[in-house]
Amino acid sequence: MSDHRLALFRAMVRARVLEDRLASLYLSGGIPGGSVFLSRGQEAFSAAAAMQLRPGDVYAPLIRDQAGRLVRGETPLDAIRVHLGRTTGVTRGRDGNIHRGFPRQGDLAMISHLGSTIGTVAGWLMGLRQLGKAGAPGDLAVGLASIGDGGMNTGALHEGLNIAAVEKLPFVLCVTDNQLSYSTFSDRTYACRSLVERAAGYGLRGVAIDGTDPDACWAACRDAVARARAGEGPQMIVAKLLRLAGHGMHDDASYVPAELKSRFADGVQTYEVVLRKDGVLDEAAAQALWDEYRSETAAALAQAQAEPSPDPAQEPWTALSTRALA
Amino acid sequence: MSSTYIEAIRRALGDALAEDPRVFLYGQDIAGTFGGAFKATKGLAERFPGRVLNSPISEDGQAAVGIGAALAGCRPVIEFQFADFASVAFNQMVNHAATHWWRTGVPVPATFRLPAGGTPGGGPFHCQMVEGWLTSHPGLIVVAPATVGDAYHMLRDAIACDDPVAYLEHKHLYNHLRIDTDPSRAERLPLGKAAVRRAGRDCTVVSWSGMVHECLKAAEPLAEQGIEIEVIDLRCLRPLDTATVLASVERTGRLLVATESWPFGGVAAELCAWISEHGFSHLDAPPRRLSAQDTPVPFHPDLFRAHHPDAARIAAAVVETVEF
Numbered sequence: 314m315s316d317h318r319l320a321l322f323r324a325m326v327r328a329r330v331l332e333d334r335l336a337s338l339y340l341s342g343g344i345p346g347g348s349v350f351l352s353r354g355q356e357a358f359s360a361a362a363a364m365q366l367r368p369g370d371v372y373a374p375l376i377r378d379q380a381g382r383l384v385r386g387e388t389p390l391d392a393i394r395v396h397l398g399r400t401t402g403v404t405r406g407r408d409g410n411i412h413r414g415f416p417r418q419g420d421l422a423m424i425s426h427l428g429s430t431i432g433t434v435a436g437w438l439m440g441l442r443q444l445g446k447a448g449a450p451g452d453l454a455v456g457l458a459s460i461g462d463g464g465m466n467t468g469a470l471h472e473g474l475n476i477a478a479v480e481k482l483p484f485v486l487c488v489t490d491n492q493l494s495y496s497t498f499s500d501r502t503y504a505c506r507s508l509v510e511r512a513a514g515y516g517l518r519g520v521a522i523d524g525t526d527p528d529a530c531w532a533a534c535r536d537a538v539a540r541a542r543a544g545e546g547p548q549m550i551v552a553k554l555l556r557l558a559g560h561g562m563h564d565d566a567s568y569v570p571a572e573l574k575s576r577f578a579d580g581v582q583t584y585e586v587v588l589r590k591d592g593v594l595d596e597a598a599a600q601a602l603w604d605e606y607r608s609e610t611a612a613a614l615a616q617a618q619a620e621p622s623p624d625p626a627q628e629p630w631t632a633l634s635t636r637a638l639a
Numbered sequence: 640m641s642s643t644y645i646e647a648i649r650r651a652l653g654d655a656l657a658e659d660p661r662v663f664l665y666g667q668d669i670a671g672t673f674g675g676a677f678k679a680t681k682g683l684a685e686r687f688p689g690r691v692l693n694s695p696i697s698e699d700g701q702a703a704v705g706i707g708a709a710l711a712g713c714r715p716v717i718e719f720q721f722a723d724f725a726s727v728a729f730n731q732m733v734n735h736a737a738t739h740w741w742r743t744g745v746p747v748p749a750t751f752r753l754p755a756g757g758t759p760g761g762g763p764f765h766c767q768m769v770e771g772w773l774t775s776h777p778g779l780i781v782v783a784p785a786t787v788g789d790a791y792h793m794l795r796d797a798i799a800c801d802d803p804v805a806y807l808e809h810k811h812l813y814n815h816l817r818i819d820t821d822p823s824r825a826e827r828l829p830l831g832k833a834a835v836r837r838a839g840r841d842c843t844v845v846s847w848s849g850m851v852h853e854c855l856k857a858a859e860p861l862a863e864q865g866i867e868i869e870v871i872d873l874r875c876l877r878p879l880d881t882a883t884v885l886a887s888v889e890r891t892g893r894l895l896v897a898t899e900s901w902p903f904g905g906v907a908a909e910l911c912a913w914i915s916e917h918g919f920s921h922l923d924a925p926p927r928r929l930s931a932q933d934t935p936v937p938f939h940p941d942l943f944r945a946h947h948p949d950a951a952r953i954a955a956a957v958v959e960t961v962e963f
């Protein structure tokens with residue numbers, strides 16, 4: 314029991330430390346372009362979901378999934394390299410910040426267009442079926458995708474999710490209702506009481522959870538992934554929490570009222586208290602953990618900063634992989 | 640064995656399914672005994688159980704499935720019922736499929752089939768030639784076969800290609816074009832190469848898809864007037880085989896591009912601009928475009944026929960260019 318709780322907390326802290334460093338780097342002008350998007354407040358749900366996956370599964374993280382990405386094997390160095398646009402990064406400076414992944418391993422590199430990855434994950438799972446690589450019920454390869462309360466309203470989400478349901482795919486949709494899409498509150502983006510009500514409309518199983526409670530996140534994710542893997546078809550989890558940052562570092566989120574903020578906890582802080590109370594962690598161990606990740610991030614940053622930026626003269630400037638046509 | 644254009648497409652799909660276990664088909668109404676709005680997949684669902692799948696009316700979702708399946712290692716062929724509806728999948732094709740290799744180093748070998756082009760009575764939403772918006776985005780290959788042999792080979796090549804391919808098949812050619820041989824034995828040109836369909840010394844006339852046949856039709860009366868046109872079938876619209884067109888213009892000194900598509904931007908404008916830029920010294924007359932009217936495609940057959948160029952208008956434009 315406590316093993317996974319410690320691992321979950323570790324993943325949350327690791328993401329928090331990395332993102333805090335990226336945030337300060339942004340403020341000091343150290344990010345060459347764009348913004349930095351923080352998952353502050355969403356670490357638990359992201360990590361808990363990714364921790365249920367295994368090699369061969371498909372993962373489609375979104376804007377606020379630093380924790381899940383780290384769980385899946387990304388390193389802070391990978392993340393920093395892409396933020397700095399280094400040639401050593403997976404996108405080699407061609408794309409930045411959150412638009413990164415390891416598609417050969419089933420970790421999709423999101424495009425900005427919200428909702429687009431839902432049908433892609435469905436297609437991947439259909440592809441595995443075609444290739445005879447989907448596995449048997451109980452052992453199915455699972456696809457897990459993230460979406461926000463904003464992205465839930467795209468046509469792409471609807472089309473992709475409906476296809477996943479029609480095909481009865483082992484698909485898990487993790488919906489993070491963080492009360493906001495950019496500066497717009499949920500009352501302007503959907504009219505049902507909870508987004509989980511939509512699950513029934515697609516013919517899939519849905520559960521609503523408190524996204525600020527890491528143990529609740531863990532339990533719901535474990536159950537949903539297990540059900541998908543067993544062949545019960547697509548699952549939806551709606552986690553309610555608050556985005557504890559601006560949309561990106563360029564946004565001070567001054568539009569978020571204090572009253573709303575007072576209603577939502579920061580899972581990283583509260584979980585540390587809970588784990589210490591439960592004896593999973595003592596003060597020294599907690600401190601050591603934060604220190605470990607601070608030095609990991611510092612070392613990764615130092616390394617990435619010493620690495621080369623792309624040279625436009627070396628860039629082949631072709632978007633086709635077929636050499637004969639490039 | 641003889642084959643129509645649509646039979647060549649069906650044959651290519653069947654051969655691809657038979658030869659490559661990674662291939663599967665996904666589209667609206669393509670499965671069962673129905674076999675698609677145009678019957679391109681008729682009989683294939685029975686021959687290849689589980690590999691010809693009906694989709695909901697979800698063009699964005701269909702394209703997304705194609706991308707995901709391609710990333711998983713498949714060679715999916717996504718059928719849109721009409722090219723017009725592929726506009727709903729525009730984002731997936733140009734932002735997702737077309738950027739993927741460049742962004743990540745992992746290609747997306749998906750094929751998108753788009754039944755395109757005008758047929759009388761089709762109206763604004765069932766007749767569009769959509770290459771204008773598809774070709775403006777890097778990373779997507781766009782092909783438009785004009786012959787039965789190309790309909791077969793270019794579909795096979797599209798499926799075999801590691802990059803995403805939009806395959807524009809002309810609905811008017813489906814049953815109007817027939818060859819008396821096996822399409823798989825027809826001449827196979829490389830993907831990306833244009834074909835000279837008729838040699839001539841006086842004017843280079845470039846087109847693609849259905850319009851190639853109007854150009855060939857125009858060549859006869861022109862020849863009687865002593866004007867020999869060289870008809871080039873682009874075949875592939877992205878990338879463009881500018882070398883073949885330039886070589887022809889070097890000989891003829893004149894260029895007319897005839898298209899069923901709209902006048903603003905697009906392939907004809909691009910080709911004229913490119914030849915003006917790179918072949919200026921060879922030109923004896925301004926490069927000329929002959930396009931559709933700048934309106935949606937009309938419903939009434941008389942309006943429809945007047946909307947896009949035909950052999951008579953092509954011939955008249957050639958005469959003007961030659962007499963310039």
Ligand SMILES: Cc1ncc(C[n+]2csc(CCOP(=O)(O)OP(=O)(O)O)c2C)c(N)n1
Pocket residue numbers: 376377425426427460461462463464465467491493494495556560
């Ligand atoms: C289709 C689309 N439209 C607009 C945007 C611009 N955009 C990026 S994130 C965002 C807000 C998303 O809100 P939500 O889905 O709730 O996720 P959150 O940012 O709250 O995590 C917007 C509007 C986009 N990326 N994609």
